[in-house]
Amino acid sequence: MRKQFGHDAALLLVLLIMVAAFSIKVEGFLDWFNILDRARYWVVPGIIAVPMTFIIATSGIDLSVASILALCGIVFGMVFQQTNVAVAICAAVIVGSCAGAINGIVIGYLRVPPLVVTLATMALFRGLAMGLSKGAPFGGYPSGFTWISQGDLFSLPIGKTPAYVPTPILALLIVVIGGALIMRRTRIGRYTEHIGENEIAARFAAINVNWFKFGIYTACGALCGVAALFHTALYATAKADTAQGLELDVIACVVVGGTRISGGRASVTGTLLGLLIIGILRYGLDMAGVKSQYIIIFVGALLIVTAVFNEWVGARGERA
Amino acid sequence: MKTILNFRFWILDSRRAACATIVLLAALAATTGCQPSEPAKSDAPTSTTETTSNAATPAEPAAAKKLTIGVMPKLVGIPFFTATEKGAKEAGAELGVEVVFDGPPKNDVQLQVQMLETWIAKGFDAIAVAPNDPDAIAPVLEKARKRGIKVIAWDADAKKEARDFFVNQCTGASVAKALVDVMAEGAGPEAKYIIVTGSLTAANQNIWMAEMEKYRQEKYPNMKNLSETPKVSEEDPALATQVTADSLKAYPDLQGIFAITSVALPGASEALRKSGMADKVLLTGLTTPNSMKEYITDGTVKKFVLWNPVDLGYLAVHAAVASVKGELQPGATTFKAGRVGERSVLEGDQVILGDPIVFTKDNIAQFDF
Structure with missing residues (x-):
């Protein structure tokens, strides 16, 4: 518990230093209207980053999340055109779960390395989305639906103009708090770290590793389906080629948050802090006039630095 | 043992934080070093207009x-x-x-x-x-x-x-009229044609297609669109070449092609030139003149349309x-x-x-x- 607290405190410190540095260096950065409005865009990677934390903690990876999201978006759009929003929401989440279950079966029961499986399904699900939609976008949703991503909950009297708290933040908080409780307070969280630390030992300890892996990849798919709803509402359109490169942001959040890429150590609250750090980094660089094509260089660099660091910290811990 | 481990983690985390901070600050300095900085502004949220x-x-008064x-x-x-x-x-x-x-x-x-x-x-x-x-x-x-x-x-x-x-740029009607007239003049008032567009959601392209259909019905009722859904090229020259080449094979009695985006027309021209069917199929559309000079010179395309x-x-x-x-x-x-x-x-x-x-x-x- 104490170790986790120290880690999160360190991340919080990094975040505060970043905010301070950007505020001094970048004109117009510290505007609460802008920052809160930008937070709308952090919800989709944030929702997926929570199950990704569990997956990475078992020394797995899921590269197919962005493709599952695109597929669920297309299914949502197509079903919506035939029926209504409620049915379409169910369809998107079911399709997401099925896509995750495919990953889960191949990884959990057929024991194929997750990197290979999800690399393949990344292409597979994206291809399915392209094929189903034939490249056409699906739009025309009611404003009640787009409100889940575009709406505001209430205004905060900070700054000269009131800043609005965007609706989707609520969904992100629910997923993060739920994820953090599962990780810290239930057997699922303990098993996750056990499997990541030593899978063979976990099997000998009578943990049903196959079933467990199947479960977390399926849950990840389901949450990709949920994220797809927010993503579709945010742009009021579902497209097959959407959210390309989203997996980089999601994995970066988890790794910056202190979860070891080789497994064994996980923190959902750390992932949330990682999300904020990457969000602030992107927003700050954006405001500083760095083009979006170059911003991913910084995200990539940050990912490598923290991954190396996590491994180093972990290796030192194991030797001790 | 457990406490020692935890303590060690804590120490390393602080070190890790320090290192990450240095990296981030270096990155910040590198990217924003050339920007004019105004530290006085930073401690309070600034309004947009300011x-x-x-x-x-930064140096001039607000009036100017x-x-x-x-x-x-x-x-x-x-x-x-x-x-x-x-x-x-x-x-x-x-x-x-x-x-x-x-x-x-x-x-x-x-x-x-x-x-x-x-x-x-x-x-x-x-x-x-x-x-x-x-x-x-x-x-x-x-x-x-x-x-x-x-x-x-x-x-x-x-x-x-x-x-x-x-x-x-122009009313949809005037673009449609110019395009359909070029087609009727070159391939006859009973031409069988297809359309290559950019994307199915581009508002301007959809308006032109609707206006072309309207004008065709009025003026050339015997002209025929062989494909109700237009071919999509996504503003990608390679894709435009490919869909055109495919269409030349798929529609043996094709007489005309409208390629109605600035990327689609040069791409379609390339496909038509390679196929050697330029004397059987009339290609026209919308694009910039520089991208078409070679196809106009070698006769692949006779006429095309654009605003400035x-x-x-x-x-x-x-x-x-x-x-x-x-x-x-x-x-x-x-x-x-x-x-x-x-x-x-x-x-x-x-x-x-x-x-x-x-x-x-x-x-x-x-x-x-």
Whole structure:
């Protein structure tokens, strides 16, 4: 518990230093209207980053999340055109779960390395989305639906103009708090770290590793389906080629948050802090006039630095 | 043992934090080192208008504030939009405003939305955008208008309530008439044709197709569209070449092809030249003359149509600035814009550039864009 607290405190410190540095260096950065409005865009990677934390903690990876999201978006759009929003929401989440279950079966029961499986399904699900939609976008949703991503909950009297708290933040908080409780307070969280630390030992300890892996990849798919709803509402359109490169942001959040890429150590609250750090980094660089094509260089660099660091910290811990 | 381990972790985490901080600060220093910094502003949230004036002209008093106009094409890096940039920058220099011309590397409305978010956050005075999708772009444009930013749609329209004005290159009817007349003249009034478009959501392309169909029914009722859904080329030259080559095989009695985007026509021309069917199939459409000079010279394409993109970019910036200054009000019927002169305004909010030009072997040398 104490170790986790120290880690999160360190991340919080990094975040505060970043905010301070950007505020001094970048004109117009510290505007609460802008920052809160930008937070709308952090919800989709944030929702997926929570199950990704569990997956990475078992020394797995899921590269197919962005493709599952695109597929669920297309299914949502197509079903919506035939029926209504409620049915379409169910369809998107079911399709997401099925896509995750495919990953889960191949990884959990057929024991194929997750990197290979999800690399393949990344292409597979994206291809399915392209094929189903034939490249056409699906739009025309009611404003009640787009409100889940575009709406505001209430205004905060900070700054000269009131800043609005965007609706989707609520969904992100629910997923993060739920994820953090599962990780810290239930057997699922303990098993996750056990499997990541030593899978063979976990099997000998009578943990049903196959079933467990199947479960977390399926849950990840389901949450990709949920994220797809927010993503579709945010742009009021579902497209097959959407959210390309989203997996980089999601994995970066988890790794910056202190979860070891080789497994064994996980923190959902750390992932949330990682999300904020990457969000602030992107927003700050954006405001500083760095083009979006170059911003991913910084995200990539940050990912490598923290991954190396996590491994180093972990290796030192194991030797001790 | 357990406590020692935890303690060790704690120490390492602090070290880790220090190291990460140094890396981040170095990155920040590298990226923002060249920006003018104003530390005094940083401790309080700044309002948008202040931000703009400071960002644009830090040294001058607020009265002489230089306007910042963001101009966003559907995508950057294709000749048509490069030509509009030339016109936009020209108008910016003429009017003494800062013109930021930037857009996504491919025709993706979500990338446009993300870039517009930044422009809104930076507090630009006006945004002129060529939307890839009128519905998907609407929420972000409405947000801009809520924050007092004037919004101009150009090249393709956005939803009416999401923008102040639309700078329209020509009415859809005049483009459609020019295209269908070229087809009827070259392939006969009973030509069997197909259409290659950019994307199924581009508002301008959909309007042209609807107008072409309307004009065809009126004037050439025996002309026939062989494919109800147009072929999609996604503003990608390779894809345009491929769908055209496929269509030449798929429709043996094809007599004509309309390629109605600036990327699709050169791509389609390449496919037609390779197939050696240029004397059987008449290809026409919309694009910039520089990209077509070789196909016009070797006779693959006889005639094609376009408005002047340099003037389009020029007019968009003029309309944006006039709208910020209040010189262009909703309901106006005419609008005077520098060297392009007086232009008509339809429906109170559509500034019209004019009739399209038909390019042929004889006049193509006069144009350079």
